[in-house]
Amino acid sequence: MNAPHVYDIRAREVWRRLAAVTDPELDEPITEMGFVERLEVSQAGEVEVDFRLPSYWCSPNFAFLMADGIHCAASEPSWVSRVRVELKDHCFADRVNDAVNGGRSFEAVFAELTEGADLSEIRQIFREKAFLRRQESVIRGLIAMGWSPARIAGLTFRGFDALDLGGQPEAAAQKPRYRELLRAEGLACAPEDPVFTTWSGEPLTAGGLGEHLMRLRTLRINMEFNGALCRGLASTRYKEVDRSGGEPELIDFILGRVSPRPSQESPVSRG
Amino acid sequence: MYRAPDGREVFVLDCHTHFWNGSPENQRNIHGKQFIDCLYAYHAHLSPRKELWEKAKFEKQPVEQVYNDLFVEGPDDMAIIQSTYLRDFYKEGFSSIERSSQLAAVNPGRFIVNGSFDPRDGERALEYIHYMKEVFGVTGVKLYTAEWNGASKGWKLNDPAAYKCFELCEKLGIVNIHVHKGPTILPLSKDAFDVHDVDHAATDFQGLNWIVEHCGLPRLDDFCWIATQETNVYAGLSLALPFIHPRPRYFGEVIAELLFWLGPEKILFGSDYAIWTPKWLVEDFWAYQIPEDVAAERGVRLTDEIKEKILGLNAARLYGIDVEKKKAELAGSPIRIAAE
Numbered sequence: 001m002n003a004p005h006v007y008d009i010r011a012r013e014v015w016r017r018l019a020a021v022t023d024p025e026l027d028e029p030i031t032e033m034g035f036v037e038r039l040e041v042s043q044a045g046e047v048e049v050d051f052r053l054p055s056y057w058c059s060p061n062f063a064f065l066m067a068d069g070i071h072c073a074a075s076e077p078s079w080v081s082r083v084r085v086e087l088k089d090h091c092f093a094d095r096v097n098d099a100v101n102g103g104r105s106f107e108a109v110f111a112e113l114t115e116g117a118d119l120s121e122i123r124q125i126f127r128e129k130a131f132l133r134r135q136e137s138v139i140r141g142l143i144a145m146g147w148s149p150a151r152i153a154g155l156t157f158r159g160f161d162a163l164d165l166g167g168q169p170e171a172a173a174q175k176p177r178y179r180e181l182l183r184a185e186g187l188a189c190a191p192e193d194p195v196f197t198t199w200s201g202e203p204l205t206a207g208g209l210g211e212h213l214m215r216l217r218t219l220r221i222n223m224e225f226n227g228a229l230c231r232g233l234a235s236t237r238y239k240e241v242d243r244s245g246g247e248p249e250l251i252d253f254i255l256g257r258v259s260p261r262p263s264q265e266s267p268v269s270r271g
Numbered sequence: 272m273y274r275a276p277d278g279r280e281v282f283v284l285d286c287h288t289h290f291w292n293g294s295p296e297n298q299r300n301i302h303g304k305q306f307i308d309c310l311y312a313y314h315a316h317l318s319p320r321k322e323l324w325e326k327a328k329f330e331k332q333p334v335e336q337v338y339n340d341l342f343v344e345g346p347d348d349m350a351i352i353q354s355t356y357l358r359d360f361y362k363e364g365f366s367s368i369e370r371s372s373q374l375a376a377v378n379p380g381r382f383i384v385n386g387s388f389d390p391r392d393g394e395r396a397l398e399y400i401h402y403m404k405e406v407f408g409v410t411g412v413k414l415y416t417a418e419w420n421g422a423s424k425g426w427k428l429n430d431p432a433a434y435k436c437f438e439l440c441e442k443l444g445i446v447n448i449h450v451h452k453g454p455t456i457l458p459l460s461k462d463a464f465d466v467h468d469v470d471h472a473a474t475d476f477q478g479l480n481w482i483v484e485h486c487g488l489p490r491l492d493d494f495c496w497i498a499t500q501e502t503n504v505y506a507g508l509s510l511a512l513p514f515i516h517p518r519p520r521y522f523g524e525v526i527a528e529l530l531f532w533l534g535p536e537k538i539l540f541g542s543d544y545a546i547w548t549p550k551w552l553v554e555d556f557w558a559y560q561i562p563e564d565v566a567a568e569r570g571v572r573l574t575d576e577i578k579e580k581i582l583g584l585n586a587a588r589l590y591g592i593d594v595e596k597k598k599a600e601l602a603g604s605p606i607r608i609a610a611e
Contacts, residue, residue, distance in 0.1 A: 025489070055312070056305035059464075091302065214568075218492035221524055225489040225511075228518060232316025233309070 010041045014074050018049070021069035024062055024126040026227045027133050034234055035066070037088065045081035047074045052088040054233035060092040060110070061122060067100040128199045131185070133223055134178035135196060136216035139209075141171020149206040157182075158191035272598075273346035273553050273582070279575065281557070282583040282594050285341065285350040285549050287449070287484060287509040287541025290374050291366040294331040302419070303360035314546050317513040322551055332545055334374050335608045342381060342606045345549040347542075348583065348597065349380075351590075353413035353449060354387040359420065368407055378606055380597075383590060385411040385449065390432040391420050397439055404443045410590065411447030412440070416468070429471035441478045447589055448472075449482045449507065452490075466490045466497065473501040480589050482539060485510035486529060495532035505589070506533055508581070509541035515555045523561040530571040539589075540582045553582065 018039070019031045030036055030051065038050035049070050053063060067085050074083045085100050087093045099109035107118050142152050145168065155163075160179070165172040182188045187197050194203040204212055273281040293307030311329050332340070341347040352371040356364040363370075368386050375382035386403035388396045403409045417425050426433065428450065440448070452466050466487045473481045486506035487494025498504040506529050515522040529538050540556070542549035560566075561573050587594050 055309050056302075057309055091305070215492070217524065218495070218528060221491050221521070221528065222489040224521060225491075225514075225525075228514070228521070229313070229316070233312045 010045075010077070010079065011039055013077050014039060014041060014047055014049075014080075017073040017076050018070060021066060021073050022130070023230070024065050024123075024130075026223055026230060027126075027130040028227065030066060030070070033230065036070075045079045047080055047083045048086070049074055049083070050086045050088055053090060054230040056089055056091050058090065060090070060096060061106070061119060063087055063090055063092065064096050064099065064106050064110075065119065065123065065126075067096050068106070071100050127181070127185075129219060129223070131178070131181045131187075131199055132216055132219055134174045134181065136213065136220055137174035138165070138171045138178050139196065139213065139216075141165050141168035144168055144171075149209040153194070153196065153204050153206045153209060155195050156191060157188045157193045157195050160188075160195040272348055272601075273557065275557055275575070280598075281346075281553075281579055282587070282598060283347050283349075283540070283549070283553060284583040284586040284590070284592070285347040285542050285544065286482070286539045286586045287507055288341065288350045288352050288544040289355065289366045290332070290337060290352050290371045291355070291545065292331050292361070292363065292370070293329075293365060297331075297361050297363055297365075299360055299362050303357070306357065306360055306365070310546050313510070313513075317517055318547060319516050319551060322548060329545065334377060337374060337544075338378065338606055338608050340548045340550075341544060342378075343608075345542075346553045347549050348601055349383065349592070350544070351383045351385055351411070351541075351586075353385050355413060355415055355418075355451075356387060356389070357415075357418060359418075368403060368409070372407055378604075380600055380604065381606070383411065385409060385413050385447070386445075387413050387415070388436055389418065389420055389426075390430060390436045391423055391426055393432060396432070396436055400436060400439050400443065400445065404445060409445055411449060412445060413449040413451065415451045417451070428468040429475075433472070434475070437472065437476045437479060441476060446478065447480045447482060449484055451484045452487060464490045466494050469494075469504065470497045470501065473497070473504050477503060479503065480505060482507050482589075484541065486525070486538075488525070491525065491528060495528055498533050498537065505537045505539055505585075507539050507541050509543040510546075512540070512552055512556065513543075513547050515552070515559060519559070520562050520565070522559070523565045526573060527561050527565050527569040527571050530573065530577070531569040535577040535580050536585055538581045539586045556582070 015031065018036060019029045021030050022028060023030055023033055023035070026033070033054075035051045035053060036049060037052050038048070040048045042048075051066070051070060053066075067087050070085050071083055074080065074085070085097070087096045090096065095109050098104065099106055105118075139152060142155075145165075160175075163175065165175055182195065187201055188195050196204040198204065198212070273283050275281060293303070293310070295304070298304050298307075307330055311326060314329060315323060339345075341350050352375065353366065354364075354368045354371065355366045358364055368384060371382075371384045375384050384407060386400075386407065386409040388399050388403075390396050392399065403412075414428070416427060419425075437448070440446070450469060452464065452469070466483065469481055469483055469487075473479075480503050481501070482505040483494060483498070484507040486508065487497075488511055494506070498506060511522070511525050514525070526538075540553075542552050557575075557578060559573065561571070566572060584594065586592075587597070
């Protein structure tokens, strides 16, 4: 590997920030979904990010939300002088790229297709879904640990922070992500605030928990459907990427694409 | 005919099949390639390993193969072939009523060929509906609201132009409207998978049956709510059913929701051939049980009787097929495999 150490540090910093960008439909970090294909940082602080979605047909508004998120996240470090994001292989790639790199709004670039509305409504819908999806994971973890509805409904922010979800990996993974949205939305702030609320801020009750969970279940069914399809499409699609012959780059090490197992089918570690 | 392990003979009406041509010769542009590639990715991802096809086999099937996959190897008694044009992507259309009708003619009584129309064509769409009725006697159509048409990248079922078409369909007795939902492109400011236009159209056209393919996924909650309100809205299982193989518990959650909200009379089997073949789907479905905790939470069961309804009896009712009569008719006319 020829990349000087300084680039390594900088690329890692950008990479960590990209991990905060999620696929809005799935609420999964784009870095974990394997969407980010290339990340390069020049000596002058120019950042280039290429990303590719599981399908050519992914909805362009979702694609735009991700491209915009990437642009914002990559612009955060103080040393960054310029960011260029490129969506690859998508039916509206050119327009999404023009918008996000030219600093133009989504509405301006897609004027004839948006009926004059902006993306704030859809952003809000996805935020709510992410909140509820994360909440369900934590609650299901607690149920699996034998917690009663009354105990769940009575959990405070302080108690939440003290929770050990060690035996429930999914709940443990979602706990900090749930906390982040709780705080950001102001749904729970003080130590005594109930930690499980509806999106509009109503605390959950022991009696209403069952019905609430039913609703969360259908939400999860929806997200899992897309998640499963996207992962499937991605695994099928990315196999076709021809990256053979090249030396692994820094990004491949960050991504864990350089597999120690030669038998594993990976687009970049082949050979 | 599917023969269950206990000897029971199950009538199978496969509501969602295609006789498509996605081959490179028929592709108009990169979109045509990307479209069939996307379907192939579904196939590759959800199929059992032993059912995987080569890409070339997937792109276009000869007539003999279709008959074999559906009726000889496969358990279908009858299949509904849906038409999907995608004229912006495919020179002769992806799956046309003319081509499908030729296939159907080889073995009369086995196929129902559905048409399609695009309300954005205005007057021509109305003329085309007349043409489909007069020439092919269609009783159903498949609508694809995400289809591109020049500058337009999609349409909604409650668009005024669509309503004109539905009025005509109702008048002509084209009563089964299969709807393929999303991902729609339009409007970009909204949820790409939104299903609420079904609600409007189903309310305003009570005389039509609205069969929503892949049961509205990934908006199952909205779909269930709509289908509960509207007596004329049905769930097509295409695309949802194959999850039975890689993710059986997940499929259990989906079917439990559908049984809870819609009940066993409003769910229809569809293999989505040639994305998947009906043989393994029907076998897996017949052997399937919803995980106990999921079934208990929703208070539903998937009995053999309910499976029979889903596999054929529900669709037979919608398409006016007398099942006993049909069984006798088909028993007397074995499948003929003829060259195209």
